[in-house]
Amino acid sequence: MTPDHSQRPLTFLDNFGHSLRTPAYLYQPENPDGVRSIFRIAKQEGMTVALRGAGKSYNDVSLNGGGIILDLQKMNHILAWDPTNGVIRLEPGVTLEQLWQHVLPSGWWPPVVSGTMTTTLGGCLGSNIHGKNNFRRGPIGEHVLEFTALLPSGAKITCTPKRNGDLFRAMIGGLGMLGVFTSITLQMKKVASGMLQVHAWNVPNLKAHLDGLFEAAPQHDYTVGWLEATAGGNGLGRGQLHTADYLHEGEDAEAEKTLQVSYQTLPSRFFGLVPKSILHYFMAPFGNNLAWSAVDTVKYYMGREKTYRQSHAAFHFLLDYIPHWELAYGRGGLIQYQSFLPKESALGAWTEMLKISQQRGLPSYLGVTKRHRPDAFLLTHAVDGFSLALDFKVTDRNRAGLSRLLQDFDRIVLEAGGRFYFAKNSETTAGTTRRFLGEEAIAKFRTLKKRCDPDGLLESDLYRRAFEG
Amino acid sequence: MTKSRTQMPARATPLQPRKRAILIGASSGIGAALARRLAREGYIVALLARRQERLRALCDEINNACGETRALWYAHDVTDYGSVPGLLQKALADLGGLDLFVYNSGIALPGGFKHYEFDKDLRTTEVNYVGALAWLNPVAAMFRSLGAGQIVGISSVGGERGRVNNPAYQASKAALTSYLESLRNRLTRRGVHVLTVKPGYVATEMTAGQKGLFWVVTADQAAADIWKAIRHHKQVIYIPARWVLVMLIVRNIPSFIFRRLNF
Numbered sequence: 001m002t003p004d005h006s007q008r009p010l011t012f013l014d015n016f017g018h019s020l021r022t023p024a025y026l027y028q029p030e031n032p033d034g035v036r037s038i039f040r041i042a043k044q045e046g047m048t049v050a051l052r053g054a055g056k057s058y059n060d061v062s063l064n065g066g067g068i069i070l071d072l073q074k075m076n077h078i079l080a081w082d083p084t085n086g087v088i089r090l091e092p093g094v095t096l097e098q099l100w101q102h103v104l105p106s107g108w109w110p111p112v113v114s115g116t117m118t119t120t121l122g123g124c125l126g127s128n129i130h131g132k133n134n135f136r137r138g139p140i141g142e143h144v145l146e147f148t149a150l151l152p153s154g155a156k157i158t159c160t161p162k163r164n165g166d167l168f169r170a171m172i173g174g175l176g177m178l179g180v181f182t183s184i185t186l187q188m189k190k191v192a193s194g195m196l197q198v199h200a201w202n203v204p205n206l207k208a209h210l211d212g213l214f215e216a217a218p219q220h221d222y223t224v225g226w227l228e229a230t231a232g233g234n235g236l237g238r239g240q241l242h243t244a245d246y247l248h249e250g251e252d253a254e255a256e257k258t259l260q261v262s263y264q265t266l267p268s269r270f271f272g273l274v275p276k277s278i279l280h281y282f283m284a285p286f287g288n289n290l291a292w293s294a295v296d297t298v299k300y301y302m303g304r305e306k307t308y309r310q311s312h313a314a315f316h317f318l319l320d321y322i323p324h325w326e327l328a329y330g331r332g333g334l335i336q337y338q339s340f341l342p343k344e345s346a347l348g349a350w351t352e353m354l355k356i357s358q359q360r361g362l363p364s365y366l367g368v369t370k371r372h373r374p375d376a377f378l379l380t381h382a383v384d385g386f387s388l389a390l391d392f393k394v395t396d397r398n399r400a401g402l403s404r405l406l407q408d409f410d411r412i413v414l415e416a417g418g419r420f421y422f423a424k425n426s427e428t429t430a431g432t433t434r435r436f437l438g439e440e441a442i443a444k445f446r447t448l449k450k451r452c453d454p455d456g457l458l459e460s461d462l463y464r465r466a467f468e469g
Numbered sequence: 470m471t472k473s474r475t476q477m478p479a480r481a482t483p484l485q486p487r488k489r490a491i492l493i494g495a496s497s498g499i500g501a502a503l504a505r506r507l508a509r510e511g512y513i514v515a516l517l518a519r520r521q522e523r524l525r526a527l528c529d530e531i532n533n534a535c536g537e538t539r540a541l542w543y544a545h546d547v548t549d550y551g552s553v554p555g556l557l558q559k560a561l562a563d564l565g566g567l568d569l570f571v572y573n574s575g576i577a578l579p580g581g582f583k584h585y586e587f588d589k590d591l592r593t594t595e596v597n598y599v600g601a602l603a604w605l606n607p608v609a610a611m612f613r614s615l616g617a618g619q620i621v622g623i624s625s626v627g628g629e630r631g632r633v634n635n636p637a638y639q640a641s642k643a644a645l646t647s648y649l650e651s652l653r654n655r656l657t658r659r660g661v662h663v664l665t666v667k668p669g670y671v672a673t674e675m676t677a678g679q680k681g682l683f684w685v686v687t688a689d690q691a692a693a694d695i696w697k698a699i700r701h702h703k704q705v706i707y708i709p710a711r712w713v714l715v716m717l718i719v720r721n722i723p724s725f726i727f728r729r730l731n732f
Contacts (some may be wrong), residue, residue, distance in 0.1 A: 006554065009614035011563075019483035022566050023615055047562055065480060065565030066558075335483045394483050403484040426483045461480045461565065469479060 002037040003027070013063060016056045016116075017326055019333030019394055019426065022065035022461065026073045029183045032150050035146025036199055038070050039152050042457045049152075050460035052174030053123030054095060056116055058336045059426035060461035061127065067459070068437075072122050072180065078102055079183055087145065088186035092181040099186075100313070101261045108188035109312055110142040116319040123180050127423035128173030128377055131316070133242070135371040139382065141172035142375065143187050151179040152453040170378040170448050175422055177445075177463055178452045193247035194258030196222070196315050201305040206237020206354070209369060210347055210386055219369040221245045222315070227367030228300050229390060230293035231274055232358050236351065239367065240303045244315050256280040264313040283328035287393055292365050332394035337364075337406055338359065340372060340422040343385040345416035350388055353409050357390075362398060362405050364390035378441055381421040389424065403427065422462060430469040442467070478513040478538040479597075480565045489564040491515045493547060493604055496523040498673030499623055502692035503571060505531060507540040510640075510696065512569070515560040517545040543680030547574045547600030548592075557607050569699065570608045572601045573623040577638045578673050590637035597641035602649065604675040608651055609661070619699060622649040623666045626707065629716050632732055653704060666695055668708040684709055 010023040025047075029035045036368045043047045050064030052071045062069070076093035083106035088097065097117040099110055112131045114124065125147070128139045137143070146160045149171060157179070159168040171178045199220075203209040209225055216223045220243035227239040247255075257263055285291065319325070326334055341349055357363055368389045375382045392402055406427050413420070420428050434442060449458075480488040490507050494500045496518035508513050508531045531540040541563055545556055561567050568711050576596045588620050594601045601622065614619030627635075628642030646665055653663035669676035670682040671691050698706045707713045722730075 010611050012615055012617075020481065022481070023561075023611075045558065047558070060480065060482065066561035066563070182714050333483065375605070401484070407483065422580070427485070464477070464480055465482065 001385035002040060003229045004155045005041045011069075013052070013055060013069060014053070015058060015060065015063065015333075017329070017334040017336065017394075019058070019335050020063060020461075021389045022058055022060075022063050024064050024067055024069040026069045026071055028071045030074045032156075035070065035150050035180050035182070038068065039154075039457055042068055043455055047457075047469075048459035050463075051122070051126065051180060051458070051459050053093065053120030053126070054118050056114075056119045057127065057423045058334075059422075059424065060465065061423055063125070063461045065461055066228050070178050070180070073120060075119075075122075075182075083108070087185060087189060088188060089183055090121060091118060092125075092276075094121050095119060096121070096124065100264075103188050104191075104194065104259055104261060104264065107191055107259060109191045110345070111137055111143040111187065111189040111285070113229065113316050116316065117313070118210045118320065121184055122176075123187070125172050125181055125184060126174065126176045127421075128375075128380070129423065130370075130372070130382070132224040132370060134382065135217045135223070135373050136221065137189075138373065138375050139377065139380075140186075141174070141377055142170075144168075144172060144184060145187055146185040147171070147181050149179040150184045152455065152457040153451075155452075156182075166450070167448060169376055171444060173377040173379045173422075174445070175462060176380070176460065177458045178449055179458075191246055191259075191312070192249045193252035193255045194260070194263055194311055195247055195252055195309040196244040196312060197247060197251075197307070198242060198244045198310045198315060199305075200240055200242045200303070202238070202240050202300065202303050203225055204238050205235060206351055207347055209237050209239055209241070210343075213369060213371045213386060214343065216241065216243050219243075223371055225369035227369050227388065228244060228296045229354060229357070229364035229367040230289070230296045232355070233302070235300075236354055237299060240300070244310070247309075253428075258311065258460075264311045279443070283322075283325065287328060287330060287365075289361065289363060293363070329393045330395065332396065332399070334391050334393055334404075335426050336389055336391050336424045337409060338421045339409065339413040339418050340383045340387045340421065341385050341413065341416050341418040341464075342383050345418070346386045346388075349412050349416035349418065352412055356408060357405055360401060360405060362392070362401055364392055366391040378445055379422065379437060381419045383417075383419055422466065428466045430465070430467055433466045476538050476570075477539070477563065478541065478565075487511045487565075488568040489514075489566050490569035490571065491517065491560050491564070491567060491608075492571045492573060493517045494572070494623075496520045496527065498573075499534070499668065499671060499677060499688050499691050499695070500571070500573040501527055502688035503573070503695055505534075506689075506692040506696050507569070508535055513564055514538055514540050515564055516542045517556070517558040517560075518542075518574075519544065519546050532600070540615075543617070547603065548595045550599070550603040553603045554607055557604070557611075560610075567608075567611070567618065568622065569619045570604070570612075571621040571623070572604055574600055575623065575625070575642075575675070577635055582633060593635075593637040593640055594641050594644075597638070598644045598648075601645055603654060605648070609656060613656060613659050619662045619664065619702070620649075620652065620656075621664045621695065621699065622646075622665060623695075624649065624670050626667045626712050626716055628667075630719055630722075630727065635728075656673065662702045662704075664695075664698055664703055665705045666698070666708065667705065667712065669712045671708070684711065 008025045011026045027038045048067040052062035073093040075091040078090045080089040114129045128141045130139045207450045222244040225241045329395040370387045495504045495516035521544040528540040528542045624646045625642040628646045649665045670685045694708045
């Protein structure tokens with residue numbers, strides 16, 4: 001049955017960083033028929049539709065101000081699971097949390113995960129997420145065996161890397177602009193233990209930081225760096241690197257126990273005392289340049305080389321460790337600027353970027369580095385090099401300055417042959433997109449879009465900004 | 470009515486926030502002046518009025534002055550009540566949201582003390598009041614469900630007493646003022662602000678050629694006062710402000726005197 005659109009109230013929707021809030025008509029279909037009826041409403045009413053999962057992106061990829069939001073969180077069933085070969089088929093609203101909790105007890109782990117487990121698989125595919133193992137395992141799209149999708153044209157389509165391969169490589173990472181995933185088949189990774197062997201050590205400057213990532217990557221399953229973006233001078237780009245490795249059969253005597261979900265679960269209290277759900281209130285006072293740089297410095301000097309075991313969940317889902325930590329950034333919210341640079345030009349470009357952000361009194365409060373390799377997806381953000389993700393607090397006072405800073409960042413990154421990730425950056429313009437993706441890739445995407453969505457029903461605020469603006 | 474894609478205004482981003490407004494009755498006078506002012510303050514505005522050519526010219530002027538698309542236009546007769554929900558949805562989607570709604574449509578048809586004409590009174594009531602109801606109902610419901618938003622109604626000092634001149638105009642503005650007050654009382658608790666604007670004499674087409682006007686302000690001055698009241702979330706303003714005192718007196722003139730006045 002088609003819902004009555006005229007009775008639908010507007011609802012405010014926001015993003016992970018709470019940096020944008022726009023009203024839209026929210027629909028939460030429970031099955032593909034429901035999705036179909038929403039496309040019908042959109043066509044009748046002359047409206048556009050943007051797809052949304054858990055709304056955990058940092059920008060406007062799942063927002064559509066004044067239009068329709070098709071929220072897929074209610075299509076969240078696991079359709080089939082074969083623990084003998086690790087193949088799982090699920091609906092797009094299934095979260096990473098549901099997924100890992102479903103597969104881990106039989107000794108499997110999702111091959112690629114984001115920093116939070118609250119994301120949906122539909123969203124993960126739409127943005128083609130990567131993890132701390134991108135240099136080794138590629139983005140999540142490389143682990144999709146097959147998906148079925150409902151196109152706004154009304155067609156149902158099945159894609160695998162070989163069958164409808166063009167659409168396979170465009171819909172994954174296609175930002176929800178081509179159609180709705182209705183089922184996704186993924187290959188899980190076999191693990192012998194619920195624990196990872198983690199190694200952490202400090203790096204004194206940006207060169208050592210990038211060299212460390214470069215050298216560590218071939219030898220480890222995961223690598224990631226924390227970059228102290230407030231440190232200047234000789235310590236510019238210093239931070240801490242982490243590597244993590246799967247344990248082999250027999251290395252974890254308690255494997256049966258550590259593979260249990262209860263063993264993985266993050267503690268709900270800080271130091272066993274303070275409920276973590278209220279911790280963000282205590283973090284808020286540190287949200288200024290002086291206090292944060294002090295926190296960063298203490299963190300750096302307390303860091304020492306160490307090796308320890310950590311559960312998969314604790315290692316991967318750092319962003320879930322303190323619930324609603326993003327609220328500590330205050331009313332203006334936070335944005336993230338992530339750039340991907342070839343290994344040859346990363347050092348020079350990021351040195352310049354970190355310097356100008358500090359000179360202008362607009363340092364990032366959190367920098368995260370990773371090692372990457374290219375992939376074959378149409379709207380890919382990957383390069384043979386590194387990425388640096390910088391978090392910025394947004395306030396009424398710093399907005400204009402930050403806007404100019406990020407424009408300068410864009411220029412530096414483009415000149416250095418870099419790329420951007422659509423799930424993160426909130427200010428990328430259509431001009432920038434054309435430069436880093438190339439006219440050819442965009443034309444190819446548009447051709448596919450015309451075929452899948454002839455009435456142009458699918459449109460998000462991100463699409464308007466980064467592709468049409 | 471529909472605009473091509475290239476003309477669409479940019480959406481808000483975290484670092485380029487944009488407020489959005491709909492103005493009904495925007496082709497001339499206070500409406501046009503307020504449209505220019507809001508666009509200058511960074512708003513994206515959807516402008517509605519009957520006179521298409523004027524609206525188009527106003528949008529071009531605003532967009533050229535701002536160097537980007539900040540104004541969109543839609544031809545609309547406020548007495549075409551049935552078209553309101555569709556237009557509201559369209560404007561909302563084109564703007565990407567709505568922060569401010571202004572109802573400015575108003576007419577004062579010429580007539581003298583001796584005129585008693587139902588047709589004119591009906592037309593006046595429809596444009597000044599019934600059209601406002603057609604818009605304010607869906608807008609108020611929308612803002613209520615969002616728990617945010619600002620509504621501005623351009624009424625008049627004229628609604629405060631039943632003066633001898635143009636009874637239907639006085640009555641329509643009295644009704645609008647009263648309706649806006651009710652809306653305010655319903656919506657303030659829901660986080661929605663309602664501003665009633667009561668201009669005296671403003672130099673617009675409505676007052677052109679009229680005699681005996683005083684304290685006449687320009688439409689730009691009126692727009693400046695309204696913008697200030699919007700920013701400060703005021704409830705009721707008079708333009709110019711000294712009308713507060715005058716109307717305090719006028720409201721309290723006993724009927725046995727008032728009915729002998731030609732005011």
